[in-house]
Amino acid sequence: MDETKIRLIGAGGHGILTLGRIIGETAVKNGMEAIMTIGYSPARRGGWSRADLILSDEKIDYPIFTESNILITTTQETYDLEHRNVMEGGLIIYESSLVNPKIVNDVRQVGVQAFENALKLGNRVVANIIILGFVNTILKLFPDEALLEVIKSRVKARYRDLNLRAYNVGRRIAMDMVGVV
Amino acid sequence: MGSRDGILEPGTYFMRGNDACVEGALIAGCRFFGGYPITPSNEISALMARKLPLIGGVFIQFEDEIASIMGVIGAANAGVKSMTATSGPGFSLMQEAIGLAYMIETPIVIVNVQRGGPSTGLPTQVGQGDFLQTHYGSHGDYMTIVYLPNSPQEMFDMIIKAFNAAWTYRVPTILLSDQMVGHMIERVVIPSLEDILVVDRVKPDVDPEKYLPFDSKYLVPPMAVAGEGYRVHLTGLAHDERGYPTTNPETVSKQYERMAEKIRRNEDRIIEWEEYLTHDAELIIVAFGITSRSALKAVKDARRLGYRVGLFRLKTGWPFPWKPLTRLAEQGCRFLVVEINAGQVVRIVREYIPNELVYHLPWHPGSVPPPEIILKKIREVFNG
Structure with a gap:
């Protein structure tokens, strides 16, 4: 496999960096290579944070990239900032209750209502795990069990069930989207 | 986790x-x-x-x-x-x-x-x-x-x-x-x-009365520590074998020499470097740290375009691995030093390699020189 470049970007507190770390950790624990660099807007409340992640079967020479294959974004500000930096044939996944997508040529765009569904589960914090379930079902990066194993090891026992349900909600949303999967 | x-x-x-x-x-x-x-x-x-x-x-x-x-x-x-x-x-x-x-x-x-x-x-x-x-x-x-x-x-x-x-x-x-x-x-x-190899301190095996903390019969004297019964006297002043200040030229010179020799004589044991596709390279990039990863990508891209380029990565800065570098120079190649500063490693490389064979790509701090920029410089060197 060639390098897959994934850019995750959203507001501070959206769990963007955690999401990147879960994907990267699942990769390296399952024999793949992964590298992640992190960026922030100038420190202020409501600023954005970004995780640039590269996945590959081979050792990754250089961690920095400009254009991604996959952009995952949770706010309009960060969507506007990055939607033009997606390669031809790439994919944008956005939080559909917060982002109004624009026309981008030769890039597929899919929305997911992560925050609303997380609230229905009782905790807005698991929105990133809903996105993860959604993303992995579309991209088939890893077996679900591999991701769930990593999630389980990262969260306290009392939140495991909540995270598992969140993951499954994301998975279900993707499976219900005719033509996407 | x-x-x-x-x-x-x-x-x-x-x-x-x-x-x-x-x-x-x-x-x-x-x-x-x-x-x-x-x-x-x-x-x-x-x-x-x-x-x-x-x-x-x-x-x-x-x-x-x-x-x-x-x-x-x-x-x-x-x-x-x-x-x-x-x-x-x-x-x-x-x-x-x-x-x-x-x-x-x-x-x-x-x-x-x-x-x-x-x-x-x-x-x-x-x-x-x-x-x-x-x-x-x-x-x-x-x-x-x-x-x-x-x-x-x-x-x-x-x-x-x-x-x-x-x-x-x-x-x-x-x-x-x-x-x-x-x-x-x-x-x-x-x-x-x-x-995992873990090295610990060599402790003195002599009686405390006979212990010399800077004993010049050793290259690296065994180290007693405060509180183990050995007398420990430390000063930034030039000192003798006991650790007491001295200006005696012979004593001073002996101690200074030993301190330098303990590194010099072990240089071959300490130095580390890494080579990538240097065997047939006409141009070898010298880099360290994050810059070496950008350089590695540039080398691979340049090879695909037919340029015979290699990478010499410094893994120790000091002692500087000048011996393997000069060995490579004997195969008649040129060198390109890439670094995020105005010219530091390049100065050391030029101590050992004739100046006209050493090219330089300096880079201001704040970002990493991208592989494309390094590749551009490689083309420039090859195409004059």
């Missing part, structure tokens, strides 16, 4: 460079950390503060970097493997004490996660402007051992090597990283403890 407490279990992790540095240091036996917060080295202090108390170690945040490194020197003289971590301005503040550690032959480890300088510079962004400072930053003649990691895995591996070198040669040892390598997250494999 393995154990979040104390020593990490062997396994494969997705770990930040600065965190890997802490895990390696603890495995190497580090039990004292003295430091003062500064970006982009802060994750090292933060994780040390959390972990050291769990394994019987001590973490002190001092009032500044000068006090921090003095605390580290004191702890090492009490027999405890000790380190500090800093960046930019903090590293400058530590310079005088690095000279002191060399003078009193105290094994300490200093991590410098380089940011853009000079002065306050670019606190959150990358730089490689401290390369010469690791050898020439303190006044007077002295030597250090300097490791140059280019990945989180090497932050782990090389901090252990740094401790081993410091305690083998009784010399201040520096892990010279950079903001990119310190902050990037990548696969880090932690081997089982029995597969």
Whole structure:
């Protein structure tokens, strides 16, 4: 496999960096290579944070990239900032209750209502795990069990069930989207 | 995630460079950390503060970097493997004490996660402007051992090597990283403890009355520590074998010579470098740290275009691996030094390689020279 470049970007507190770390950790624990660099807007409340992640079967020479294959974004500000930096044939996944997508040529765009569904589960914090379930079902990066194993090891026992349900909600949303999967 | 407490279990992790540095240091036996917060080295202090108390170690945040490194020197003289971590301005503040550690032959480890300088510079962004400072930053003649990691895995591996070198040669040892390598997250494999070489202090085996802390019959004298019954007298003044100040030319010269020789004679054992496709290269890129990863990509891209290019990566800065470099020069190739500063490594390369064969791509701090820029320079060199 060639390098897959994934850019995750959203507001501070959206769990963007955690999401990147879960994907990267699942990769390296399952024999793949992964590298992640992190960026922030100038420190202020409501600023954005970004995780640039590269996945590959081979050792990754250089961690920095400009254009991604996959952009995952949770706010309009960060969507506007990055939607033009997606390669031809790439994919944008956005939080559909917060982002109004624009026309981008030769890039597929899919929305997911992560925050609303997380609230229905009782905790807005698991929105990133809903996105993860959604993303992995579309991209088939890893077996679900591999991701769930990593999630389980990262969260306290009392939140495991909540995270598992969140993951499954994301998975279900993707499976219900005719033509996407 | 393995154990979040104390020593990490062997396994494969997705770990930040600065965190890997802490895990390696603890495995190497580090039990004292003295430091003062500064970006982009802060994750090292933060994780040390959390972990050291769990394994019987001590973490002190001092009032500044000068006090921090003095605390580290004191702890090492009490027999405890000790380190500090800093960046930019903090590293400058530590310079005088690095000279002191060399003078009193105290094994300490200093991590410098380089940011853009000079002065306050670019606190959150990358730089490689401290390369010469690791050898020439303190006044007077002295030597250090300097490791140059280019990945989180090497932050782990090389901090252990740094401790081993410091305690083998009784010399201040520096892990010279950079903001990119310190902050990037990548696969880090932690081997089982029995597969990791950890060097400990050589203790004196003579009676306390006969002990000479700077005994010139050794290249590296055994090190007694305060509190073990041996007399310990330490001073930054030139001193004799007992550690007492002296201006006697013969004694001074003998001690200075021994301190330099302990590094010089072991240079071949200490130096580390890595070569990629150098065997048939007409142009060899010389780089270290994060820049070496951009250079590696540029070399691969250039090869695809038919340019015979290779990479010589410095893994130790000091001692400088000039022997393997000059061996490569004998095959008649040219060199291109790429670094995030106005010209530091290139000066050293030009000490050993005729000037007309050495090209230079300097880069301002704040970003990494992208592979495309290096490739452009490669084309320029080939096409005149």
